[in-house]
Amino acid sequence: MNGNYIYSLLAVIVLFLLAYVGVEAAGLEVFFGVIIPYLAFLTFIIGFVYRILDWARSPVPFRIPSTCGQHKSLPWLDHSRIENPSNTFFVIVRMLLEIFCFRSLFRNTKAEIREGGKLSYEMEKWLWLGAIAFHYSFLTVLIRHLRFFTEPIPFFVTLTETLDGFLQVGLPGILISGFVLLAAVFYLFLRRILISQVKYISLAADFFPLFLIMGIAISGILMRYFSKIDVTAAKELAMGLVTFQPSVPGGIGGIFYVHLFFVSILMAYFPFSKLMHLGGIFFSPTRNMRGNTREIRHVNPWNYPVKVHTYDEYEEKFREKMIEAGVPVEKKE
Ligand code: HEM
Structure with a gap:
């Protein structure tokens, strides 16, 4: 039984109580409405930039794109341009499809041991659909x-709202x-507790953002409709x-501060969690590198001259002993 989700759920409940009681009983509107949001935003920006710079500085001496298509090679072999891009243009195409369509997740499969111990792989599109949604x-x-956060409200915001409210x-x-x-967030949670293999590998850090986002959505829906x-x-x-002239109008209600606190x-x-895949995807060498190892010989730029002991030297040194022991040698003399 994986009970990790209990810790995360408890953490989110405690956060809820902190904000709700803090505002409703202790009148801490300024703390939850101004101080905490500013501190959180600062942590987000500094943490995000730090992680990105850290990745950007990490050396990648090897070509390690993950591919599942034919390399660019001899002219009569059909080159799979998007799977195994050999130039920057197709790397960009591949990245865009990954970022906007979650292309590799679309290929997700499910492995199952069937009757008679037979291993079978099946297509599994639900995770892709849940993730896209x-x-x-x-x-x-x-x-x-x-x-x-804007005044006047830009047209694309109003347009999005109109389309979103088409019902x-x-x-x-x-x-x-x-x-x-x-x-969708509820589906992603259910998947982690209902599929035994996923449940086995799920940590509290996998559940925490799910509960937190659930909390944000529930408090938002409560505010708007109830x-x-x-x-x-x-x-x-x-x-x-946003204009750095913080003011806290009275009477917004505890639930708003809970939403804002979440x-x-x-x-x-965000910057310290798995959610950083938002920035990390751009720095993933398995995605952002060209697969051109058959066109170009890549030599590690930091290779330094290494003193080697060649076979000739080895045989020179041990020839007599080798002959004595009946080990074949290349030169007889
Ligand atoms: C991660 C960021 C956020 C998410 C995912 C989120 C999510 C939601 C959701 C799902 C709703 C329900 C109604 C709707 O669909 O619009 C909502 C409502 C609301 N949210 Fe957020 N929210 C976020 C950030 C914020 C922030 C920073 C504020 C601060 C002003 C805020 C203020 C509100 C208000 C006032 C409502 C009620 C809207 C209404 O009555 O029309 N939200 N939010």
Whole structure:
């Protein structure tokens, strides 16, 4: 039984209580509405830049692109340009497909031992679908949220909101991305506890961001559709933060501060967590290198002259002993 998710769930519950009680009972609006978001943003920026510089500085002396297609080689062999790009243009095409379509995840397979001990591999597209739904709904929600941080609101934000609310159901109108986000994150969680192999390798650090994002989505949905907070006041606070003239209008309600606190924790946690794959993908040598080892001989630039002991020298030294022992030698004399 993997109980790691309990620790993460408890951590998120404690965070919820801290913000809710902190604002509702102790009146810590400035702390949770201004100080924590600024500190979290600072940690995010510094941590993110630090990790990126660290990766950018890491030497990659070898060609290690991961490929599953034919290398560029002899003219009559069909070269797989995207799988095994030999020039920068196709590296970019491959990266774009990876980043926007999660192309390698699409090839995900599931291994199972069938009756009679036979190992079988099957296509498994659910994880890809869940991941696409999760990332694109998250992006849509983020774009829509720009309306809190901009004045006038840019046209693409309004357009995203209009498209997202195309169902035109309810008041305030239902925005699908928020619900897709919650459903997708819930699927990603269920997968980790229901599939035994995935459960076995899941750590508290895998569950924590899932619960945190679940918390963000649930508190957001509560605010929009159920507890109906004062959105104008929330925008005033958000605008105060981005214009560095922080102000804390009264009466926004504890649930808003919980939402903001969860987002702040996510930001501060981001650079130190697996979520850094957002930046890491660009620095992954298995993806961003050209597979041209058959066209060009790559020599490690740091190779230094090494004193070697050649076979000739070896045989010269031990020839008599080798002959005595009946070991074949190349030169008889
Ligand atoms: C990781 C970042 C964030 C995520 C994923 C997120 C997610 C959500 C979701 C799913 C909703 C439900 C309604 C909807 O779909 O829009 C929502 C509502 C809301 N969020 Fe966020 N949020 C984030 C950051 C923030 C921040 C930084 C603020 C600070 C101003 C904020 C303020 C609000 C407010 C005021 C609502 C209620 C909107 C309404 O009543 O129309 N959110 N959020």
